[in-house]
Amino acid sequence: MYVNKHLQNFTNIYGHLYRRKKMQGNCILEMTDIEKRFEGTHALKGVSAALRKGEIHALVGENGAGKSTLMNIVSGVIRPDAGKMYMAGKEVHFSCPNEAQAAGIGFVHQELALCHDLSVGNNIFISHLPNKHGFVNTEVLNRKSREIIGKFGKSGQGIDPAAPVSSLSVAQQQIVEIAKALSMDCRVLIFDEPTSSLNEEEAAELFAVIKKLAAGGMAVFYISHKMDEIFSQCDVITILRDGSLIETVRVSDVSSEYVVSKMVGRELGSLYPGKSVNRGEEMLRVEDLSRSPKFRGISFSTYKKEILGLCGLVGAGRSEIARAVCGIDRIDRGRILLEGRQVNVRSCKEAANAGICYLTEDRKADGLFLDMSLSENMIAPQLNRFSSHGFISGKKISDVLMYYKKLMRVKFSEPQQPMKSLSGGNQQKLMIAKIIAMHPKVVFLDEPTRGIDVGAKAEIHSLLRELSDKGISVVVISSEMPETVGICDRVVIINNGTKIGELSGKDLTQERIISKISAADEVMVKGGL
């Protein structure tokens, strides 16, 4: 307690000095007392922050804390009700994204904002196409795009400026999104959860790029939930909670537990619940599953009371395997046995009826009905259960919805409000609730905590452990190594569409996983692929 108080004094003093220093013109962007209300919600209550040149400034807070709102104000998407913004000392007002961009503010969105039918080059230069007398200069466009993509090193390889964005993987699309921001010669760059679809390697390259930009004077706002990233990459952290500014601290002065506790307003226990002690009978067995060219010869089993992880690099084929087992994609070869009996899953409905369910990684695209109400989303996969005599029963739906609202601490006011009015994290929670409400035997969760803050992540992790203990076979696909290692009892490692190994118990560490993958890659390289 004394240490805490000491730290607090220190940061207060530092904050004061910090503020004085910024007045010396090193500050590129400053916001004072920003207020914003939406219908009934007080999203920002007098938030102030400052960003210096060359600084990587993290913005943290739970869902609904106001981070996105604040950044939307900075990037000109919405206007504040009160408060001022200054750039390089001069007051600025942005009435549209265009003005913010012109002032040098770039934004890399969490939900990728790309035009999928157009080429990579077109997307990068969307707001400033290089043209000659009004006609797009495709040569210059592609050349400049290649230059910017080249800055990403290995991750940028394989991205052809002329290829349509729809042909790229999610990770590559994110690179394009970042390239778009970089192409505008911005002075301030805002990143909103940029590594959510990147693996370790790609994330490391991204950080290298960011560090280089910061070294060159770029000011970076970095919104993230990943404490380890923040503590390894960022210089300063601004903590928001429920629309208020809690504190601005230097990374070197605090610990991640401190930041997390300030974020949630209470002491948080361990992020990951304990591991399972002994596993039950075999639930699902997959034998020699193949679907060229995505994966071949995949065999593994899941057990009751054990959380299995499918891990590997982004693009290794884990999602494809899960989708095939759940009947969404077809299988070329292979058998699936559930509780010892073979099942034929030709469609996802058959799979769901058998008890095998899938939770998608991209909720916006294929996980939710954004324009429909929360109730309608909840009942969509099992209308029969929620109707009596052919008519949908409002009471049954609301009972189930309230149960999960309490269980997963979802924030919403009315079951009839549209799904899109919820924050990303709450949407994710309800999507998980929808699947769990189907009482499956086996559930494949693809990136279950993507876009969710630390507090909610912990809740979901313990929920998954509870489900597993109750006898549901839980399979988790996650690109966050720490999460995989923390929540899973055993992992199956997939690389380039083949299974290269399994790890469990004490062997289950990040280092072992990574070394297994690199070993497999080396074999491939040596084999001349």
Add this chain to the structure above:
Amino acid sequence: MKLRKLVAVIPALCLVFSMVACSSRNTAKQVSSAESAQSSSDHTLAGITTASSGQTYYMVTFLSGYSFWTECWRGFKDAADLLGVNAKYGGATDYDVNSAVTSLQQIIALKPTAMAVTCMDASAYKEPINSAITSGIPVVTFDSDSPNSNRTTFIGTSNYAAGVAAANYIAKKLSGKGRVACLTRTGQSNINERIQGFIQTIAEKYPGIKMVQVVDAGNDENEAATNISSLLAKDSNINYIFAGLQQAVLGTETALSESGLKGKIKIVGFDTDKTTLDSIKNGTVEATLSQSPYAEGYWSMIYLYMLANQQCIKSSDGWYKKGFPSLPQTCDSGCTIVTAQNVDLFYTDQSK
């Protein structure tokens, strides 16, 4: 939420209420005027027309903007003015059986004194016409009939007969030997009847004349021109083209002039639109058929008036219930071939 549902119900209730109120009001008004005319014992023209002055007669068409009906309406209105009654024009603006029948039923619901109806589809119109008659509204049909219905009489010329007349005219001009083609409009039964009359007469009466092909006139003159041109590209050895409807005439004219066949192939058109008449005057079109739209409208009105004011005809008591033996079952308004000789007679007062 409950409040929202309630708010939605209120306007619906108002609508229903006003519909009920209005219709009962209308019924009352119409019935009283018809009754008053019937009960008058004065059999002089002055007496009858005084009693009937509040009556409203409806002319109901389909594709109601079509210029042919405008002429019919002119005749109808002139007769109504003569008799001192109100005349109204109604009908669906588009070419669709459902909306035509719906607008017919809506007009029936207004309880007019009597109705002159042209039938887009004979069987679809049968029920509405019959129900109008049972509710006391006399109905005559004009131009396109619904012969199985209980309509009192049909004033018009059969489209089939018009096609026959065209065939006879062309055959005479060709002295029984030659090659012809024609344009029709798929899905429009009155046009198809004309073409049927034309084709069958040629086939049965004039073995020396070959019917080369029937072509679709399409949605507008561009499609008509395109289709006829395609035919002419394959086979331009044709003497006469019968354009079974007014809009096809323009397309055919243009197709001929674009293929350089103007003058080599003659056109017989249909209806007396001003541009067609002008084309006859300047020789681009040789002849057209007139179905006397004015007469159809005029005589429809006269018939209806007689039916609605039964005391006009003293032939026998209760002659209305006895099937009005004094009125002919059909009335042929005639079909004339219009050529450069008599074209001036067919221009109407509408100057554009």
Add this chain to the structure above:
Amino acid sequence: MLNKNGLTENLNLQKIKSVKELSVSVVLCVLLLFASLISPAFFSGANLKTTAVGFSCNGIIAIAMTLALVSGGFDLSVGSILGLSSISVVVLANSGVPIGIAGLFGCLVGVLCGLINGFLIGYVKLNAFITTLGMQQMARGLIYVLTNGGSVGLKPEAGVNAFRFIGSGTVGGFPVLVIVFLVFSVLGDIVVRKSSIARNVFFVGSNEKTAMLSGINTKFVKMMVYTLTGTLSGIAGVLTLSRFGTATASTGSGVEMTVISAAVVGGVSLSGGKGTVAGAIIGIILLSIITNILVIMNVSVHWQNFITGMILILAIIFDALSNRKRH
């Protein structure tokens, strides 16, 4: 499979870029082959000439319709605007206005109708289907009023002959109208493919939210798209009048369905963000040829609609399959 410039040399990628037009061009070639086998009349000068004249005005409208579809909407009022423009010119010219000015006014009628559509769809954010349907009905109603349900011819006065040359004249045997169409098409294709302004329409159609966040004025873009469809329809109306010399109550009827079907067959996506003018034009030619072949083959008029519709569906299935394969 990257060369040193970082570009994929994989030829498949190149082909993929143009496969949308490739498949519909294949269908066109098959049809042409079929037509030539059916009758020597098909490839006769007279037939090709009249077929080309027949689809020229639709082709001009298809240029703008491509952009409307790319923007994620469509315009159902083009046929009625065409007709309204025709009759407007006639009414003005017949009351003494010089034909050149009357013609210009006809084009302006198109611009005005397009602006109304564009404003309602772009700024008031009304649904494109209902808005253009409403405009279609309104314009057609005005046409009925002005033509009195029939048709009105251009009075033969000074200048009318020169005016009519555009639509019905030939230069060295080649119809002037087709030349006008070709000029419009080539320009249109280049502009839509390469200009920055047109590129914005693609962005808006592909992902409107992204376009907005990227600073594109989506409202203005949409308004301009519909103003363009209106303008080109107005121009097509003046050209149609130049060809026929008369405006009728049904002039332009049904054009919108023909043009939209042609564009979709030609690879313009109904959901927006994708398509070329060249594809739409190939679609127009395809549909014209189908009707042409059916008449030459003396197929009963009552079967023609069925066959045209069936071939349309086949073309779209073929197109969809070849796209699915590459994904």
